[in-house]
Amino acid sequence: MTKTCAAARVIEHSLIAGDVWKMVVVVPEIAATTRPGQFVHIRLTDTLDPLLRRPFSIADCNAAQxxxxLIYRVVGRGTALMTKLKPGDTLSCMGPLGNGFDLAARRPLLVGGGMGLAPLLFLARAFCSCPATVLMGGRNDRELFxxxxxxxxxxxxxxxxxxxSIGHRGFTVDLLPELLERDKFDIVYACGPHAMLKGVAAITAEYDVPCQVSLEDYMACGVGAxxxxxxxxxxxxRHKVCTDGPVFPAGEVVW
Known part of the structure; x- marks a missing residue:
């Protein structure tokens, strides 16, 4: 799979909720071949601290532009430094990395929890003609922006x-059986906390609906080394999440 390391120029960067930021970068070399479910590995260009790149799922892509x-939450030193970037600044971007979602579905259901909803946004756009049904969950109304x-x-x-505080009280997996009984979905795509993915995998297996899960994991190199x-x-x-995934059929993962 072709991957590129290029300078990405920030054109938009703003705080959208709590400690969650949205950043749009221009990097045509990578955008041209990006598919939903893939990710990029980012490093700030003006410092070697932190030294290692950070993986970020791709929340949207416009190949023409x-x-x-990228939609990310501040969780440590690397992401805290990223919040200082302004339009015109650049960062080192490697990608697209990993294997994305299978887009052959005709009646997809997307299930996302917390920041797992970021890559599913790009996936939902790919299914605009269907369109996709989305089941989203979070701890409270402040997180569900x-x-x-x-x-x-x-x-x-x-x-x-x-x-x-917003929507149905409970977890995403609580509402999933009702949706699977109501509609004839031909696949479920899921991304979010491990416990949620485990529940989604078990429920979709019970209803005999194919399911693909996108795993979020700490990565150092991003290229399987x-x-x-x-x-x-x-x-x-053992699968490498960065190169064998991050998307896997739910039945292939040991929960």
Whole structure:
């Protein structure tokens, strides 16, 4: 798979909710071949601290304009430094990396929790003609700013929150059986916390609906060399999340 390391120029960068930021960069060399579910490895260009790159899922891509959209949460030194970037600044971007989602579905259901909704936004845009149904969840209404972002892509979404402050009270997996019984989805795509993915995998298996999951993991190299992001598989071998994934059939992952 072709991957490129290029300078990405920031053209938009803003705080959108709490500690979550949205950044749009121009990097046509990478945008031209990016598919939903892939990611990029980022390093700030004006410092070697932190030294290692950071992986970011791709929340949107416009190949014609050569842009990528990243939606990220501040979780450490690297992402804290990223918030200082302004339009016109550049960063080192390597990608597109990993294997994306299979886009052959005709009646897809997207299930996302927390920041796992970022890569599913790009996936939902790919299914605009279908369109996709989205089940989104978070801890409370402050974390569920996603409906506004998804409204420009699709209108058919369901919301759950742990505390009931918005949408259905409970977890995303609580509402999933009802949706699977109501509609004839031909695949479920999921991204989010490990516990949520485990629940989605079990429920879709019970309803005999194919499911693909996007795993989020810590990565050092992003190209399969360091083995820091391996996961167990039902075949007995260990998969590299960065190169074998991050998207896997749910039945191939040991939960």
């Amino acid at each position: 050569g842009t990528l959209t 996603w409906p506004e972002l998804y409204a420009g892509v699709c209108q058919n979404f369901h919301i759950t929150s742990d505390d009931g 360091c083995l820091s992001c391996t996961c167990a598989s039902t075949s007995g071998k």
